[in-house]
Amino acid sequence: MTKTAWIFPGQGSQAVGMGADLSEHPLAAARFDTATQVLGWSVPEICHGDEAQLGRTLYTQPCLYVVESILAEIMRDRGHDAPALVAGHSLGEYVALYVAGVFDFKTGLELVKRRAELMDGAAGGQMAALIGFDRDGLAAAIEQNPDVVLANDNSRAQVVISGTPDAVEAILANVKAKRAVKLNVSGAFHSPMMAEAAAEFQQVLDRVPFRDAAIPVLSNTDPTPATDAAQLKERLARQMTGSVRWREIGEQLPECGIEAAIEVGPGKVLSGLLKRSGLSLQQVGSLADLGSA
Missing domain, CATH: 3.30.70.250 (Malonyl-CoA ACP transacylase, ACP-binding)
Incomplete structure (x- = not known):
């Protein structure tokens, strides 16, 4: 069996129309309803609406989390082999943690909502x-x-x-x-200039129970496989001010015996970054893509 990693893109991969073919799927419909309750606005409406609005951090991050989580769930429901590792780029790490069973869909979305609010409010960078x-x-x-x-x-x-x-x-x-x-962003993300926002987010994160991961996770701030709940939370806490070490994640995948990577979410940004890795690369950005993944 081919050892496969599932990787999840972050901000910058969003595109108007993403998730367009998900709305009629029963699982997706239920997740979209939950998202509306948590966010107070409709993910499909934002995804299919104005590009500038979708590109605003406040909306981008929750939309990506919801669409990527739904695609991963449908992949599992359709019998795709579980990944041997998961990783996500910045915001995508939250999807990786959800897929690994560290927290449930709603809890992850609540974290992403607050993260997006704090990052959207950052200024001066x-x-x-x-x-x-x-x-x-x-x-x-x-x-x-x-x-x-x-x-x-x-x-x-x-x-x-x-x-x-x-x-x-x-x-x-x-x-x-x-x-x-x-880059058209509101602040100096992944830098010490986010310290105030990170401190406020830490108060939210402290209240959320994490479970040990069922699948090893490569974190942005420490690209080595981990499953321990406390370790994964500590790594995530450092993410807002810490560097995204995606190059090292890409180098770590073959060292962990990974032979293929599936980019779950819109676009091919992460696949492009891994094109010289020697891995077999696939993308799942819609239901139509599932037949080839």
């Missing part, structure tokens, strides 16, 4: 993606500038930096890259 960059030069520049950090280490060819606008501008001006793109 900037993030930028660098593609085809000088890694040594970037590391040296970051070391010399205390107001910017490596927020997302996505692959050897792509990273995201996060910090004050002036610090980010300074890095972009001094580090060679084939392409640099400022």
Whole structure:
């Protein structure tokens, strides 16, 4: 049997129309109803509505959590073999923890709702993606500038930096890259600038009981397999201010004997980041995709 990992994308993978073919599925309909009760608004309406609204953190994160969770549940219901490992990029880690049985769907959504509110309310920071960059030069520049950090280490060819606008501008001006793109986000996510929001979120997280995972989880802040409830919660608590170590997660998968990865959610962002990993890669972004996964 092929050892497979299920991976779950985060903010940036959303697309208008995602989850469009789920509404008529009984399991999905029940999950959408629960989501409306928790959120106070309709996930399908936001997913099928205005692109700018869907792209706002407040809505993006809950919508991704709900759509990805539903797809994973339907995969299991249709008899797909359980994954040997799960991992998610930033917001996607919450889906990974749900799929691993650490908490139930509603509890995970309540956490994501509060996370999205706090991150949406963050201000004063900037993030930028660098593609085809000088890694040594970037590391040296970051070391010399205390107001910017490596927020997302996505692959050897792509990273995201996060910090004050002036610090980010300074890095972009001094580090060679084939392409640099400022991200349309409200704050400096995955940086110390999120400390206040993280402290407030910690109070919410402390009240939520975690169970030991039934499937090992690779966390963003510590990309080694873990199942212990306390360890997984501690890792998640560090996520809002810590770096997303996705490059290391990608390197860890083959070392754990993983031969294939299924990206569960909209788009192919994570598959693109893993294209040189040697893994067999598939995507499940809709019900129509399930026949080939």
